[in-house]
Amino acid sequence: MTPALAKSYSPPPTRVREVLRYARSGEGDAAALALLPAVIGEAEPHLSYRVAYRESPVRVAGDTVELLGLSVTSHRLATALAPCRRALLFAATVGTALDRLIARYARLAPSRALLLSALGTERVEALCDLFCRETAAEYGTPLPRLSPGYGDLPLSLQRELLPLLDAERHLGITLSPSLLMSPTKSVTAFVGILD
Amino acid sequence: MDFRTYLSRHLVRLDGGMGTLLQAAGLSAGELPERRSVTHPETVTAIHREYLAAGCDVITANTFGASLLRFSKDELSEVIGAAILCAKNAIREAGREGTAFVALDVGPSGRLLRPLGDLDFEEAVALFSATVREGVRHGADLILIETMNDCYETKAALLAAKESCDLPVLVTNAYGEDEKLLTGATPEAMAAMLEALGADAIGANCSLGPEALAGVARRLVAATSLPVIVQPNAGLPRTEGGRTVYDVDEATFAATLSEMLSFGVRGLGGCCGTTPAYIAALTEATRDAVPLPLTEVRDTVLSSYTHAVTLGPRPRLIGERINPTGKKRFREALLSHDIDYLLAEAVREEEAGAEILDVNVGLPEIDEVALLTEAVTEIQAVTALPLCIDTASPAAMEAALRRYNGKPLLNSVNGKRESLASVLPLAKKYGAAVIALTLDEDGIPATAEGRFAIAERILAAAESYGIPRRDVIFDTLTLTVSADNTAPRTTLSAMEMIRTRLGCHTSLGVSNVSFGLPARDTVNSVFFGMALERGLSAAIMNPHSPEMMKTYRAYLALSGLDESCAEYLAAAESFAPPAAPAAPTAPVPAAPQDTAEGESALGRAIRKGLRHEAAALTEGLLSEREPLSVIRCEIVPALNRVGEAFEAGRAYLPTLLVSAEAASAALEVIKGRLLKNGAPPAMRGPFVLATVRGDIHDIGKNIVRLLLESYGFRVIDLGRDVAPEDVLAAVLRHKAPLCGLSALMTTTVPAMGETVALLRREAPFCHVTVGGAVLTQSTAEAMGAHHYAPDAMDGVRYAESVCK
Structure with missing residues (x-):
């Protein structure tokens, strides 16, 4: 069996509209727009863009999916991977330093913390998209990704996925007993690959 | 010779990867490698034998993940005992008693410590202590704390080792390409802390190949009086025809690593992807090498979890x-x-x-x-x-x-x-x-x-x-x-x-x-x-x-x-004499053009979220008006206008927050004034707030807190990951008429239900309101909360209805 691979990326372009959406704000929100450039400027040096991933053959039988020694029962995942013979499992994170920055402002300037958090969400989603577009595409045509916690794909799967990706060693991702990942701006997902 | 003496006199050769070799010998995905010492001792012993034959002085017992988080107390003792026995048997079989040493391997716990994570520092110390005590009991010669990527967890492990035994302790951290730990610490920061806490040697392992770790190794040598150890990976892995290969071969590995002796590194070995062949090449390349003498560091250095600060010059x-x-x-x-x-x-x-x-x-x-x-x-x-x-x-x-x-x-x-x-x-x-x-x-x-x-x-x-x-x-x-x-x-x-x-x-x-x-x-x-x-x-x-x-x-x-x-030139820009403070009797500045109808200057500053201006204007107003009248006639109405716009969907959350922050700045000025007059400010509430046990997402809770405070409530914020008993204790201690709980994750909703039930039973006087992304009116009702707050403003309105 092959070990997980890890890769760093250059920052993908920031999608301001998405950041505002995650901050529960609109494009016309003067307060958010006024704060955002400074927030992005402050966060930028603290962000890293890293992904750990692993490729595996997939077998789908009914709602049960077998890959990487796992057997997962999920209609959603089975449907997503049904057309594929192979899939990638990956974890992406923008790092711990952003969490420290959010913690700093959470108590002192919640408006800034809200925007930093929204930015982090947008950044890690953009990183996932970048990974799928560039790296997953080297294996074939990537299908839309699917993460634990969505639909009937259980969040508790994180306990098995993170060790398979050696995510603590590669990315510093740890999991709490209540299944929260740290750094908080981290994502795990499956991507089906069409040959 | 004991290991400390050996370390002070010799170049030390440590072993290489264990995990890859166990996988080659049949370890399956998801299986805990530490169990192999019990189920397949001959395999583990054979790996140690190969490393000894390759020239190692230190072999690392198969205990990297052995902790009470992964094993019961009894099994922990069993796997550690078996692992050390495998290592000792290998040394005996190789006839290396007295010249080869067994390290108890201590890896990261897999959990992140507070405040960013949820593992308490003392819990971490207790976990590592349990592992170390078992290692000592079964006869380890030294402790190797390795692959740590968090400064705080490294401290917990080293403190645990020092409190549990007198064995030598080596500590190596996993540095990234930016020459920092994933949680941000520089080599200098780690060297300062680890040397002061009494490590016997420090170093770098894992994450990178030998060339990429050379910079970190140099910085560590310069920053510490202790021996420095380097155990890199065999470069970076990639897949080639379904097989994993590392991009640094044995000869290059040995050559690059042995060059580090020239600037003072004294311990060499390997990590992921390295095998006995790598170590054999390393032994060959360093056969006649004599380590440089240790140099005493003279600088006075303090550190935090990210960087070091040196006193002088x-x-x-x-x-x-x-x-x-x-x-x-x-x-x-x-x-x-x-x-x-x-x-x-x-x-x-x-x-x-x-x-x-x-x-x-x-x-x-x-x-x-x-x-x-x-x-x-x-x-x-x-x-x-x-x-x-x-x-x-x-x-x-x-x-x-x-x-x-x-x-x-x-x-x-x-x-x-x-x-x-x-x-x-x-x-x-x-x-x-x-x-x-x-x-x-x-x-x-x-x-x-x-x-x-x-x-x-x-x-x-x-x-x-x-x-x-x-x-x-x-x-x-x-x-x-x-x-x-x-x-x-x-x-x-x-x-x-x-x-x-x-x-x-x-x-x-x-x-x-x-x-x-x-x-x-x-x-x-x-x-x-x-x-x-x-x-x-x-x-x-x-x-x-x-x-x-x-x-x-x-x-x-x-x-x-x-x-x-x-630096002088940069700082001099702020040397200009500060504008003379407004005389106490100065009239309130004329309303700027963007003032809304009927809005005062302070009202505008709050609406626009101008903190400093709000504070300065409040200072001015206090020279002619009563503090409470400023709150009642200026601050609350201004905030209310923004709050109403938010509720009506005309303003977004960030606007509401910057206004509340400006209002808080104004209130802080008033609080200072009241204290100066000897009258502590009367506030409504108190409102106890907490993010429930197991949940560390607290931005929503902090938003509620800010709004409540800007509306004049006294808030007792218990923080995040708070146990039900602690919420109850705070409610009882402060006789709080109000308690707000937040949870972001479905996995922490049960903890919220437990907290609500406890409060309803033991503090019937307290009104409990709940909020958070995964909650709905019906889940809130099902758990017995008095109120469900879909957003922060609603929480304030509810608090006002309770504390009229």
């Missing part, structure tokens, strides 16, 4: 503002447990240019042990500056030193026998540099020679406890010039004698010199300049004083410590 600024002495508002904050007030002060000091923060929360009425510990951990959550732990209580010292993340400064010890005996062992055990005051049972000597004599005595005592000379920083005590005009000269003479004759660094609390005089900043800054010129290494001072900062910047430029006067 550049003098350092220690912010003095986190201290209740003479500060009414600060006292009130401590008494009402308003930690955020301290945090805001910490951030302000950092922004003003402080490089280290003194933290003193001593008041006779409070539990200093608990509060100092909390203050230190909370301040470390908002700033990465190293801290100076300032207390007279040894119990508070110990509690705070234990929890500090990095190598702190300890303020202070003095020449009294009792002080030496209680403080120095703490500084040694917890790896702190210590400020030593030159006074003793007979008080402060009137002469410089008298103070110098005490300094010599303190230094001898510190060295007898194993504290290196560089970690004792002397304070020759600033006395008030208005009481004795020879006092400043005596202080400075004693300081200079210590600096030149003992070679130790010095520190002074500068501001004391001007007590009782007008225009104190002028006196302070000139005294500061005099002290700097005579060799002062650090000043405990007020970084908000423009005079002090000007003196400091000018001194750096004049003494050749500021290349091209660049």
Whole structure:
């Protein structure tokens, strides 16, 4: 069996509209727009863009999916991977330093913390998209990704996925007993690959 | 020969990867590799044998993930016992007794410590202690703490090892391409902390290949007096035809790694992807190598969880503002447990240019042990500056030193026998540099020679406890010039004698010199300049004083410590005299053009989220109006207008927040005024707030808190990951009529239900409201909450309806 691979990326372009959406704000929100450039400027040096991933053959039988020694029962995942013979499992994170920055402002300037958090969400989603577009595409045509916690794909799967990706060693991702990942701006997902 | 002696005389060859070899021998995905020592001891022993044959001096037992988080108590003992037995058998079979050593391998726990994660520091220490004790019981020769990527967890593991045994402890961390740990620490920061805490060797392992780790290795050698160990990966892995290959081969690995001996590395080995063949090549390449002698580091270094700060030649600024002495508002904050007030002060000091923060929360009425510990951990959550732990209580010292993340400064010890005996062992055990005051049972000597004599005595005592000379920083005590005009000269003479004759660094609390005089900043800054010129290494001072900062910047430029006067030029932009404060009777400025109809200037500042303007305008208004009328007629209506716009969907959340922040700034001014008048502000509530157990997402909770405070509620914020019992205890203690709970994750909703049920049963007087992304009206009703708040504004409205 092959070990997980890890890769760093250059920052993908920031999608301001998405950041505002995650901050529960609109494009016309003067307060958010006024704060955002400074927030992005402050966060930028603290962000890293890293992904750990692993490729595996997939077998789908009914709602049960077998890959990487796992057997997962999920209609959603089975449907997503049904057309594929192979899939990638990956974890992406923008790092711990952003969490420290959010913690700093959470108590002192919640408006800034809200925007930093929204930015982090947008950044890690953009990183996932970048990974799928560039790296997953080297294996074939990537299908839309699917993460634990969505639909009937259980969040508790994180306990098995993170060790398979050696995510603590590669990315510093740890999991709490209540299944929260740290750094908080981290994502795990499956991507089906069409040959 | 024991391992410590061996380490001091020889180049040490450690082994390479274990996991890959176990996988090759049939370990399946998801199987815990540590169990293989029990189920397949012959495989594990054979791997050790291969490494010994390749020339290793240290073999690492198969215990990397052996902790109580993954194994029961009994199985932990079994897997550690079996692992060490495999290693010992291999050494015996190879005939290497006495020349090869068994390391108990201690890897990361897999959990992140508070404040960013949810594992308590003491829990982490307990976990590592359990592993170490088993290792010792089964006969390990040394402890190898490795692949740690968090400074705080590394401290927990090293402290656990030191408290559980006397075996040598080697500590290696996983540095990234940016030469930092994933949680941000530099090699210098790690070296400062680990050496002070008593590691026997430090180093880098995993994450990168040998070439990429060379920079980290050099920096570690320069930053420590200890032997440095490097165990890189065999480069980076990639898949090739379904097989994993690493991009550095045996010969390149051995050649690159052995070059590190030339700049002082003394321990070599491998990590992921390396095999006995790599180690054999390494042994061959270093066959006749003799390690360079160790070099003693002379710098005085403090550290936080990200970076190190060195004293000298550049003098350092220690912010003095986190201290209740003479500060009414600060006292009130401590008494009402308003930690955020301290945090805001910490951030302000950092922004003003402080490089280290003194933290003193001593008041006779409070539990200093608990509060100092909390203050230190909370301040470390908002700033990465190293801290100076300032207390007279040894119990508070110990509690705070234990929890500090990095190598702190300890303020202070003095020449009294009792002080030496209680403080120095703490500084040694917890790896702190210590400020030593030159006074003793007979008080402060009137002469410089008298103070110098005490300094010599303190230094001898510190060295007898194993504290290196560089970690004792002397304070020759600033006395008030208005009481004795020879006092400043005596202080400075004693300081200079210590600096030149003992070679130790010095520190002074500068501001004391001007007590009782007008225009104190002028006196302070000139005294500061005099002290700097005579060799002062650090000043405990007020970084908000423009005079002090000007003196400091000018001194750096004049003494050749500021290349091209660049820092001076940058700072000089802010030297312009501040605008004269508005006279108390000055009319409120004319309303700017974008003022809405019927809106006052303060109302506009709040609506537009202008914090400083809101505070300044409030200051002005207070000269002519009652504080409560300003709240009632200005602040609340202004905030209400924004709140209503938010509820109607005309304003977004960020707008509401910046307005609430401006309103809070205005309220802080009013609070300060009320305190000055001796009348603590009457507030509604209190409202107990918490993010429930297991949940560490607290932005929503903080938003609710901000809004409640800006509407004049007293909020008792218990933070995140709070157990149901702790919420109940706070509600009962404060007889809180209101309690708000937040949860973001579906996995933490049960903990919320448990908390609600407990409150309903044991505190029936309390109205419980719940909120958070995964909640709905019906889940809130099902768990028995009085109210479901879909957003923060709704929470405020509910609070108003309860506390009419």
